[in-house]
Amino acid sequence: MTSLRCPTCNLLFDIEKTKAMPFCSERCRLVDLGRWLNEEHSVPHVPSLDELEETSDEPQ
């Protein structure tokens, strides 16, 4: 038995029991694919640490 850690959900799985290598399941494979597509089509706004601190310090 060979184990591998799924890049999507971090689960340790048996590579002989999945058809969605290198993921533990087809679902995780699709989740990862979705992430790639989202990054290509739109760049999400990622708040910097400073922004996060400002919003938490000053509740509206």
Ligand SMILES: [Zn+2]
């Ligand atoms: Zn997974």
